[in-house]
Amino acid sequence: MELSLDMRCRLIESPRGTNRAGDNRQALVRGPVVLARDENIDPDYDQPVAVKAQDGYVDVALVPPTLPTTRMQFRVPTDGGFISMVDFASVNNWDGKTHVCTWLPKPEKESEKNIREQH
Numbered sequence: 001m002e003l004s005l006d007m008r009c010r011l012i013e014s015p016r017g018t019n020r021a022g023d024n025r026q027a028l029v030r031g032p033v034v035l036a037r038d039e040n041i042d043p044d045y046d047q048p049v050a051v052k053a054q055d056g057y058v059d060v061a062l063v064p065p066t067l068p069t070t071r072m073q074f075r076v077p078t079d080g081g082f083i084s085m086v087d088f089a090s091v092n093n094w095d096g097k098t099h100v101c102t103w104l105p106k107p108e109k110e111s112e113k114n115i116r117e118q119h
Contacts, residue, residue, distance in 0.1 A: 007031040009060045009074075011053040014103055025103040026051060028058060028076065028085060035074060035085040037101040040092060041066045042084055045099060048107040050079040060085075067092075079107075 007030060014025040028035040028051065037045040051058055060074040063084075070090040075082050091100045 005031045009035070009058040009076075011051055011056055011058050024106050026106060027103050028060070030060065030074070033072070034088040034102055035060075035076075036088045036091055037083065037104065038070075038086050038091045039098045039100065041070075041073075041086070044083075046101045046105070048105040049083055050107050051104065052077040052079060065090075 009028055009030040012027045012029060014023060014027070016023055039045045058076060060076050063073050063075050065071070065073040065086070066084070067090075069092055070086050072087040072090065074085050076085050088100070088102060092098070093100055
């Protein structure tokens with residue numbers, strides 16, 4: 001059996017549901033792999049970022065992992081430079097002391113701009 005997957009990195013906007021706390025967030029998916037910001041390698045893991053995308057795709061670069069337990073690590077372009085993200089399965093938060101962020105908060109100005117464009 002041969003499996004062919006589109007491995008481009010997609011930027012996904014959060015759905016607007018009944019829980020408004022989830023609004024104005026975005027996630028990255030590379031093929032079937034969800035990417036995450038890991039507090040183990042990024043102390044700013046939960047800070048707002050504006051990911052640079054073109055037509056819904058992000059030009060991420062595979063880089064050598066910072067931690068030996070990480071399978072895949074990527075350099076992700078943002079308006080403020082680059083952030084590191086890893087495949088979600090590699091995040092080690094079993095100790096309950098570290099955190100992970102898959103739905104990235106957007107900067108306030110980016111959120112306001114998107115709301116205006118939708119109306």
